[in-house]
Amino acid sequence: MGGLRRINVRTFSKLLLLVAVMFGFGYAMVPFYRAFCDLVGINQLGDRTTEVAARNSQVDEGRTITVEFDANAQGPLRFKPAKSSLTVHPGQIATIEYEVANQQPHEVRAQAIPSYAPAQAASYFKKIECFCFTQQTLKAGEAKEFPVVFVVDTKLPKDVNTITLSYTFFDLGKNDATPRADATAGAQGAELSAGPTGGGKGSNG
CATH class of the missing domain: 1.20.5 (Single alpha-helices involved in coiled-coils or other helix-helix interfaces)
Structure with missing residues (x-):
């Protein structure tokens, strides 16, 4: 035992x-x-979903903001927003698409520069995803749709009910060449400008 x-x-x-x-x-x-x-x-998608849900939990449904979209293009680029405006709540994540087409017989590089009206809205308009973050390359005759994912801060002043987001797409020249001096200077000048470039809701160059 x-x-x-x-x-x-x-x-x-x-x-x-x-x-x-x-x-x-x-x-x-x-x-x-x-x-x-x-x-x-x-698991990055899960983390992003959590972040988006956290932002959407702060939506101010008692207030609506009209966001108008404007597009201008330098050079032979066709550029326009898919919609002229959206109505959103502060804190609500929204998406708008911009359409751009290269009408030139060669590949080009282009840079989109945003501006806002009123100018003070720039501090409260938060872009989560935007084609303006980097230069874009378009092949000859190529057309693309670029999404802009944004949210209007709930701290936007109460007297601001309409925001105009205006993009100017600058043609930086052929992809195999250095940017033209006039295009580079124009892009830098637009980036420093506080107000919108104006000129309607779309541009065919």
């Missing part, structure tokens, strides 16, 4: 050790899994 008891105690000890090792392995897998997700980009 004594030998059998020693065997049972030894077996129980091994099983207890195995359970402890498995528990420790499972616990350690959590940070390893998070590190792996960060490395390969998994």
